[in-house]
Each structure stands twice: as C-alpha cells, then as structure tokens.
Amino acid sequence: MDMKLKPAAKKCENIPSGQREPSDQRCKIRGMATSGTPVVSKRQEKGGSHTHLVQFYDDERVLAKNVSHYLGEGLRRGETVVVIATRGHRDAFTGELATQGFEPAEAMREGRLLLLDAGETLAGFMADGQPDRERFENTVGALIRKLRAEAGDEGLRAYGEMVDLLWNAGHSSAAMRLEALWNELLGANGFSLLCAYQIDVFGKEFQIGVLDGVLCAHTHLVSAGANGDLEGAVNDAIEQVLGSRAKGLKLLIKANFRPAWAVVPQGEATVLWLRNNLPDYADEILARARGSYQTSLSGNAN
Amino acid sequence: MDTTVLLICGAPNERCWKLAFLRAAPNVSLRVVESATESQAYLSGVNAYADRAGYPMPRLILVDLDAAQGTGFELLEWLKAQPDLMQIPVFVLTSARESSDVDQAYALGARSCLLRSMGQKAARDLAKGIEAYAGLLMPDVGQAARA
Numbered sequence A: 001m002d003m004k005l006k007p008a009a010k011k012c013e014n015i016p017s018g019q020r021e022p023s024d025q026r027c028k029i030r031g032m033a034t035s036g037t038p039v040v041s042k043r044q045e046k047g048g049s050h051t052h053l054v055q056f057y058d059d060e061r062v063l064a065k066n067v068s069h070y071l072g073e074g075l076r077r078g079e080t081v082v083v084i085a086t087r088g089h090r091d092a093f094t095g096e097l098a099t100q101g102f103e104p105a106e107a108m109r110e111g112r113l114l115l116l117d118a119g120e121t122l123a124g125f126m127a128d129g130q131p132d133r134e135r136f137e138n139t140v141g142a143l144i145r146k147l148r149a150e151a152g153d154e155g156l157r158a159y160g161e162m163v164d165l166l167w168n169a170g171h172s173s174a175a176m177r178l179e180a181l182w183n184e185l186l187g188a189n190g191f192s193l194l195c196a197y198q199i200d201v202f203g204k205e206f207q208i209g210v211l212d213g214v215l216c217a218h219t220h221l222v223s224a225g226a227n228g229d230l231e232g233a234v235n236d237a238i239e240q241v242l243g244s245r246a247k248g249l250k251l252l253i254k255a256n257f258r259p260a261w262a263v264v265p266q267g268e269a270t271v272l273w274l275r276n277n278l279p280d281y282a283d284e285i286l287a288r289a290r291g292s293y294q295t296s297l298s299g300n301a302n
Numbered sequence B: 001m002d003t004t005v006l007l008i009c010g011a012p013n014e015r016c017w018k019l020a021f022l023r024a025a026p027n028v029s030l031r032v033v034e035s036a037t038e039s040q041a042y043l044s045g046v047n048a049y050a051d052r053a054g055y056p057m058p059r060l061i062l063v064d065l066d067a068a069q070g071t072g073f074e075l076l077e078w079l080k081a082q083p084d085l086m087q088i089p090v091f092v093l094t095s096a097r098e099s100s101d102v103d104q105a106y107a108l109g110a111r112s113c114l115l116r117s118m119g120q121k122a123a124r125d126l127a128k129g130i131e132a133y134a135g136l137l138m139p140d141v142g143q144a145a146r147a
Helices: A060-076 A087-099 A104-109 A118-123 A133-154 A162-168 A172-189 A208-217 A229-255 A266-277 A279-301 B011-024 B036-044 B072-080 B099-107 B120-136 B140-144
Strands: A051-056 A080-085 A113-117 A156-160 A192-197 A220-222 B003-008 B028-033 B060-064 B090-094 B112-115
Touching: A051 A060, A051 A172, A051 A208, A060 A080, A060 A087, A060 A156, A060 A192, A080 A087, A080 A118, A080 A133, A087 A104, A087 A113, A104 A113, A113 A118, A118 A162, A133 A156, A133 A172, A162 A172, A162 A192, A172 A192, A172 A208, A208 A266, A229 A266, A229 A279, A229 B112, A229 B120, A266 A279, A266 B112, B003 B036, B003 B120, B011 B028, B011 B120, B028 B036, B028 B120, B036 B072, B060 B072, B060 B120, B072 B090, B072 B099, B090 B099, B099 B112
Parallel strands: A051 A192, A051 A220, A080 A113, A080 A156, A156 A192, B003 B028, B003 B060, B060 B090, B090 B112
Antiparallel strands: none
C-alpha cells in the first residue's frame, strides 16, 4: 500500500505521518465484517503496510466478541496471534474462541497463539512513568520481530490492552507514547494490531477534546455495535429528540470529515460530532441511544 | 425566527451558496462577506457594519476555504484571539480531501470541516443541514457576543 506523507494536525504530531493512510482511504469504512471487526486483508499486511485498529467498549461482552472474532480470523488464516491482556480478558477471549470452534490450547502448544499478561509486559519497559523506547524495543519489539520473521507469508496479528491500563490509571500521555512506539513497530514490521480502551461511547469521556490523539494514532475504529446497532440507536435518538431537524442534521454530520483520524464508523462519528457541536442536546440524545443500544445488545445475546 | 449565518466566501462560489440557501434553507438569513478583513469588520460591528439591526451577530460562521480568497486561515487565526466570539461555532467548507488544510483549520479552532461535493444538490443538502443546526443553537449565541 502506498504511504503518502501527510501534514499532521497539532494534536497528532506524535504520530509519524508516514504511518497514516492516504486520505482518500479514510473517507469510507472498508471491509467491515458483520461483527463490526474490520477484515484485515493479506495485501494490507505485506510490503510494510499495517493496520492499527482501536476498540472503545463499556460492555465486556462486546469486547470479548469483537476481539475473539479478530483473533479467530487470524487463526483461520494461519497467522500467528499474540494477545497482551489481563488475566480475565485472556480467559474471556480463549473461551469465546472455543465457542467458535477453535482449540486455543492446541494453538498455544503449536506456537500459533501466544498469551501474555498486560501488566507484566508493561512493567518490562516502563521507566519513570513513561514507556522507554529502548526497553520496549528489547522486549515487545524483539518478540514481534521474531514472531513476524517466523510467520513469514502467513502474517502476524496482535491484540493489546497495555495502553488501556495506562489510560485508565490516568496516564494518558504515557498511553499516547506507547501508541507511538507501537506505530513505529507496525510501520517497520507490517502486521496488524488491535487496541482496546474501556471508554463508554455514550459517556462524556468519548469526545474529541479527550480522544483526538487516540483517533490520530490508529487507522480504523472498530464499532462498539454489531450490524449497525449503535448507528441505528443514535439515529433513532436524534429523531426522537430533534424531530424535523434530524434529517438536515444528519446530512451535516455525514459531510463532516477529519482526515488525520482513523476511519470512524458512522455511529461513533455521530456521537463525537454531537458532543462537540450540540452539547446542550448530546446528553439527552445519548441517554436515549444508550437505552436502545443496550436493548439490542441483550437481544443479540439471547 | 431570524437565524443569521455569516459566510466568508469569494466570487467563485458565492452565487452557488446564495442559491442553495435560498432554496433549501429559507429560515437562514445568510450574510456573505468576501474576505477576512470584511468579516472582521462585520463581527466587530464597525465601518459599514456598525448597525447591528441591519447586520446582526451570526449564530454560525461558515468559511468556504476554496473561495475565501486565501484569507480563510487569516480569519480563523483572528477568531481564535477573540474570546468573546469563541461561543460562535465556525464550520469550514471545502471540496478538497487533502488533509493539510483541514488539519490546519481544526488546529485553528474550526468546530467542523464539511466536505462539499460538486453541484447544486450537494450545496442544498449542506444548506439544509446548516439551517437545522443553526436553528438548534441558543438564540443568544450570537447576540451575547460583542454585546
């Protein structure tokens, strides 16, 4: 994939511009699987290109489902899969993989699935409250390079939540530093990475002022909803609250764009726009949207 | 209800926008100025724009980057330095998908950058959206500024 150099927005300056996608590829959502997890093509992972996905979630079921789809897709393709997560999440993901028909224990024995603890791995390269580049390179970097070389044409994909441990401990600048280190590793080694942050899409933290740097650090945002659940819930709530103005407003929201960001699904893009541009209405709209989204989640689970 | 929207736009696109607002956004009172200097005078209520009854403070400012005679960023920089105008949202209109201008506009305080496709239909859709949005802003957004 061609990597054009693009000037960065002020808050995105920590992201090497060569690691972003051409702007014309950021204007639409591509390759969305029914689970809402973007499909990473073989072509995308060759020639030094990479995909850096991000998932915001509040419901553990959504995380387990989307991550296990992502991991399962890699196993199905014969890729090597690395998971750097908390104990609880590792158990949840392997459990989901098993329900999908995979045999995680066997994949681990064969070296196709590697599970690492997020806290322990993070501790291996932190220094003075920040990720240390040299230590990161000597620990995570060395492991990824080794696995990438061994995987050859079959490819490598990783899931990580060390950034979330930092973010939720209040160390957002350290999280952004770690994202930048991951981007360097991704750019040099051509693999895919999915990060997850425990941030409620309907909550006040999910707004541009807070998440601009996170959105700039990734190539794609994975929707917290399946089959357009989230987008549908938000659109319905806009209509309920704003009535006849909803139609016009949706045209405006659809035309809004920010090339420096990851590709953002329409539902999440609409939430970000509402928080930024209609704060007087956002709380009411998003409270209603949350209600119907949770109902649809429960429906999907049954 | 008078919903004043100030558009900074030069000759190339002015007619297109006027037509679009006339047809699709009848509740918007569109005021068009050509340059950053003229828009500063309008927002400051000086020179030809001293009469606020004739030139009300806008609820929303639109900057057509393609046709603002190269002064769109100049205006954004000036607006950023005017704390009493900060509550008036600024939307940027552009047909360019290139990121540099858009990133700069966001860095200078634009609330939203709107991708404008070619043609009257696209312009009318945006005008309709802008009318809906401006109508939702508190009536005193513009009035409180520079009162």
